[in-house]
Amino acid sequence: MSDGGRILPVILCGGAGTRLWPASRESMPKQFTPLVDPNASTFQATARRVADAAVFGRPTVIASSEARFIVAEQLAQAGIAADILLEPARRDSAAAVAVAALHAARQGPDTVVLVLAADHVIEDAAAFTEAARRAAAGARLGQIMTLGIAPTRPATDYGYIRPGAPVPDAPGVHRVERFVEKPDAAGAERLIAEGALWNSGYFLFRADVMIAELEAYAPAILEAARGALEGSSTDLDFVRLDAEAFARAPRTSIDYAVMERTERAGVLSVAFAWSDVGTWDAVWQVLPHDARGNAIRGRVELVETTGSLVHSESEGLTTVVGLDDVVVVATPDAVLVSSKARSGQVKDLVGLLREKAHPEADSHRRMYRPWGWYQRIDIGERFQVKRIMVTPGGRLSLQKHFHRAEHWVVVKGTAEVTLNDQVILVHENEAVYLPIGSLHRLTNPGKIPLELIEVQVGSYTGEDDIIRVEDVYGR
Incomplete structure (x- = not known):
């Protein structure tokens, strides 16, 4: 058995979470925001939930390219190492699951994969681990397993699963009789009375089984995923899927592409508290x-x-x-x-x-970057004021502006400032002036976060007035 029989977790991070605006936005979606636990995001909680090395192998995270540094930073904060695959475009869950299956097959065709969302809340990690272990038994027998949550209310915002006949040699595992779309209130009550379960969206399968079912029911998605993985490139600690190949994948969910059509769908009923915190x-x-x-x-x-x-x-x-x-x-x-x-x-x-082109629709006032973050304090005609934090070792791109000059005042830490041909150390309560058109870069050479106030003055202060000459982050 591949990897000593351990389950390979694959965490999908692609959602935008617009129903949780204004806390969740494109620039920082809900899975990376501490909505429930003030000390951790749901992504970090998910990664910790599959950190038991006796059961789970090294996790794989599939995320958008824009979120790559948030993913890396939050994994580092949680003390978890993972493979990070970057989607060049959103193609819903079917393409991501196809990539996950092909990626897992490189470890061995019989590798058992657990696909899970980054934005769900499960307090009982031990119960989840036990459920994954039991569902993996069904997956090893060739079933594509899902976890069915015992309903606690007639929810109309979840899909449902009707369990069918038991699967031999897999205690508690049943075949899926039917998947049911989100019902109305009366339909939800009727489904619960008939023993239906909430569809959690978690899937466990052998890599070779999922690849075979994709070949049968969604060959275009499998072909695009295979091309994207084969044409991938390494960028720092990330694997970038090939954009041209990935774009050929039809945009659809794994539920529609495979689960509602396969004869191999299985379900394990679980009773732990669960929520997808979608609203x-x-x-x-x-x-x-x-x-x-x-x-x-x-x-x-x-x-x-x-x-x-x-x-x-x-x-x-x-x-x-x-x-x-x-x-x-x-x-x-x-x-x-x-x-x-x-x-x-x-x-x-x-x-x-x-x-109506409100910038608040997608952008937070605090914008995260691979080197730290910046936050707008004030803006007016011909000026903008920002607070900037640079992590230890962080380095902004070597850049220049055509429409604005900048003043940097250090309030914490020490800044290493490149200004044309000069390199200057700027300490707390010291300032540096960057004229329009000057080539400049900001680096934190210290061991504590660097914080400064930036005052921009000029005819235009938009973010697109940045000409990057060199960038260690490949932007």
Whole structure:
């Protein structure tokens, strides 16, 4: 058995999480945001959940190219090493699963793969590990397994699975009789009464079995994934899938491409608490509540308010009076107020914001980069002020601007500044001036984070007024 019989975890990180705006945006999707645990993102919690080396092998992460440095940084914070494969474009889950199966087959065709999402919440890691171990037994017999969650309510935002006949020699494993799309409330109650399970979206399979089923039911996806993997290139610690080949993959989910068509679908019923935290209502459900049923995060005060979620990332105080069953989310640059029941419509709101070209639709005020982050403090006609943090060893690109000059004031740490042909050390409470058109770079040579205030002055201060001459991060 490949890798000593251990399961190969593959974590999919491609979602945008627009229903959890304004905390989740394109620039920092929900899986990388500490929405539930203030000390860890759901991606980090997922990676830790499959860190038991007795059961799981070295994980593989499949993420977008834009998220690569966030993935690497959060894995490093969690103390977990992983292979990171970069998707050049979004093609839904079928193409990602095809890449995962082909990647795993390089270790051995009988390698058992566990595909899991980066944005789910499971508190009982031991129960999850035991479920993966039991489902792997079905996978080794040739089933493409999924974990079916025992329902706790008639949810209309989840798909369902009808279990069928038991699979011999795999205790607790049943064949899938039918997958059911998201039902209405009456349909959900009927499905639960008939013994249906929530479809968690977790899959376990032998690499050779999934490849064979893709060949039978989705050959174009398999061909594109094979070409993308064979044409991949190494970039720092990442593997970039070939963009031209990957783009040929039809955009569809693994559910539609294979699971609803294969004769090999199997399901293991599990009872641990699970949520895909897809809406603010779902976030409210998994957070602890006060005596009035409120879930609170950040600087918040409530009066005569019940059953609500109030999430504040702002330095200011967020207050709510006399409301029931609402969602209030305050970030430094945007505020959302919604009923819990209609919180799924936040995705429609984000679409409207994009139509009207509101930058807050996709970009946070704090923008993460491979070297650290920057955050806008103020902006006006002919000026912009930013706070910048550079991690130890971090280095910005060698660049110049045609429309603005910059002033850097160091408030913490020491900056190594390249200015044309000079290299200058700038210490705390010291400043440096970068004229328009000058070639410059900022590096943190120290062992603590470097923080500085940047004042831009000029006719245009947009991010696209950057001419990169050299960049160690390959941007």
